[in-house]
Amino acid sequence: EFGDAARGLLFGTDHEINTSGRAATIQAPGGTGALRVAAEFLATGFPGARIWCSRPTWANHPNIFRAAGLEVAEYGYYDESTRGLDADALFDSLSQIPAGDVVCLHACCHNPTGVDPSAEQWQQVGDLIAERGLLPLVDFAYQGFGNGLDDDAAGLRALARPGSRLLVASSFSKNFGLYRERVGALSVVTGSPETAAVVLSRLKRTIRCNYSNPPAHGAGIVTTILGDEQLRAGWVTELSEMRTRINDMRQALAHGLAEAAPGQDFSVITRQRGMFSFSGLTPEQVDRLKDEFGVYMVRNGRINVAGITNDNVARLCESIAAVV
Structure with missing residues (x-):
């Protein structure tokens, strides 16, 4: 089965x-x-x-x-x-x-x-x-x-x-x-x-x-x-809500970065899909985020979009803007 x-x-x-x-x-x-x-x-x-x-x-x-x-x-x-x-x-x-x-x-x-x-x-x-x-x-x-x-x-x-x-x-x-x-x-x-x-x-x-x-x-x-048809329908709805929240956070991240670092193009973030975003940050910039701002991500610059919330997105954007 x-x-x-x-x-x-x-x-x-x-x-x-x-x-x-x-x-x-x-x-x-x-x-x-x-x-x-x-x-x-x-x-x-x-x-x-x-x-x-x-x-x-x-x-x-x-x-x-x-x-x-x-x-x-x-x-x-x-x-x-x-x-x-x-x-x-x-x-x-x-x-x-x-x-x-x-x-x-x-x-x-x-x-x-x-x-x-x-x-x-x-x-x-x-x-x-x-x-x-x-x-x-x-x-x-x-x-x-x-x-x-x-x-x-x-x-x-x-x-x-x-x-x-x-x-x-x-x-x-x-x-x-x-x-x-x-x-x-x-x-x-x-x-x-x-x-x-x-x-x-x-x-x-x-x-x-x-x-x-x-x-x-x-x-x-x-x-x-x-x-089960009813259970499956409920799961599909919940999964859609999860996907929508992640995409909303993508939009918020791109918008926040555009405001915090004017003159740079972050629109590509909204065209990516899934839990992650490849930010383009260098390993050195990622290290600065960790050491100076307490912001952690993988050293290749991958951001876990699912970990972004309305409460932390502004701080994240300001921190990234400070190192780019």
Whole structure:
């Protein structure tokens, strides 16, 4: 039941991947656990394949993949000058990755930049992956926090074509408020139901010598809510409220910075999506924020927008203005 619920949220209940039975899904202890199982599956099943991560990516991605024995490489993604997507670098990188290698993609709300491809660009990514014979590993940690559940899944669904093969590590930690319950899933889309059964057996063997059995409570909550029309509707409403609050804080941050540091353009913050914003602050400026103003953020300049409130946004903006 949990696997069906997880895949239904990813692809849509009536998607061919779900109706054909060609996907295998296992429960994992959070999105990180799902990524680690995926990494071990890839390391044993695709020996010699490298895994390519966006530049930049979530700091733990390379750690997880290397710990499983995978070689990690980078593909172009972010343009520091525009603080937006470097589409040319992305497409150029994908067009040069050797066939059989794995590409780690952020489904939405890219961490740490908050910069996502457009729907058209996702189609181009899907075309290149299919043409090059690459295997996507999609990290889906923030479904519902960008533009909505289905909109956020549009990139993944652009990759999920007839006959496509891919892996999806999904997390329910944030969108269900179950961070400490460790609820994640790894879905492996194969070419046939028979292959899916073989993959499921291999995944179970990997899990058996890792965490053996995942926690049941959080997954039971997710399964119950997604399987009940009324409960699901209430959850969708609450998730929408969370997304709206984060976007409101984006607007407040951009507006406050524009007032505190006139002459500088902070409008890009409002175009980013998800919990994080790539501020463009240097490590030295981040250190000054910590030492002089007691404001903390990751040294790459990533701001946790979800941690901003109406009470602290003015102080945050004034502090940033003092160091830029």
